[in-house]
Amino acid sequence: MTHNTIRKTNNSNWLLKMGWNKATIEDPLKHILFMRFLGLSPEVLFNQNVGYLPFGKGPYPCLNPVCKQYKKQVIENVETRNSYKNKSPIGYFTCPNCGFSYLRRGPDTKKEDKYRYSRIVDFGDYWREELIRLLKYNSVPKVAKLMGTSHTTVYDFIKRLNVTKQLNQ
Structure with missing residues (x-):
């Protein structure tokens, strides 16, 4: 039976x-x-x-605030992996114009999810060049605001890039 x-x-x-x-x-x-x-x-x-598309169909936006393509749909591909902890999808996105790379945990549940990230993987060369350019004329807090990051991140990059400029406080 x-x-x-x-x-x-x-x-x-x-x-x-x-x-x-x-x-x-x-x-x-x-x-x-x-x-x-x-x-x-x-x-x-x-x-x-x-196919399973946890982040929807591309293209996807660049989320680098200093990129000319900011929030424009320029990223054609996403590399998707599963989290080893909870098996949820993780998407890796890289802007072809500025090199800014971020990851976000999915799946997307609403339209606005496309414009968020969980972590920055690499700021990219353009972001670093823009950081150095902005530091010549602005204070660290102002640069941090313009770059869409914290002043701690700016100070970390100043050390990493050996920027020897006298900072405006």
């Missing part, structure tokens, strides 16, 4: 077996039932390339 009840705790749960247990072959009728439940036709299931 087979049990066709679908419960998480049921050891004979055919739906779980079908998805996870590769050693067991389930009845093809159950595959058809599941396909119909998902609203898929055999043509769509077997002929269309269905």
